[in-house]
Amino acid sequence: xxxxxxxxxxxxxxxxxxxxxxxxxxxxxxxxxxxxxxxxxxxxxxxxxxxxxxxxxxxxxxxxxxxxxxx
Numbered sequence: 275x276x277x278x279x280x281x282x283x284x285x286x287x288x289x290x291x292x293x294x295x296x297x298x299x300x301x302x303x304x305x306x307x308x309x310x311x312x313x314x315x316x317x318x319x320x321x322x323x324x325x326x327x328x329x330x331x332x333x334x335x336x337x338x339x340x341x342x343x344x345x
Contacts, residue, residue: 275302275323278332279343282319286341290322293335299328 278301279290287303294301301324308318324332336343 276326276329278322278324278329279336279341280319280321281344282317284320287320287322289339290336290341293339293341294324294332297331297335299324299332299335301332 279286281287291301291303301322304321304323305318306320308320333343
């Protein structure tokens with residue numbers, strides 16, 4: 275698995291997941307439950323992961339949607 279993006283904004287994760295789903299690319303959210311440890315203040319970023327073979331296409335989809343990958 276490879277990290278596609280990392281963000282504190284849950285709306286970016288939702289949009290990216292919807293875009294990937296529409297292209298039949300499976301994605302996984304990591305660190306979703308970290309809010310329990312941080313006290314739900316949103317300082318711990320969530321990561322959106324994809325399978326290695328889908329990374330190139332997923333990055334292209336994010337660029338087309340103007341979603342910052344932070345790289």
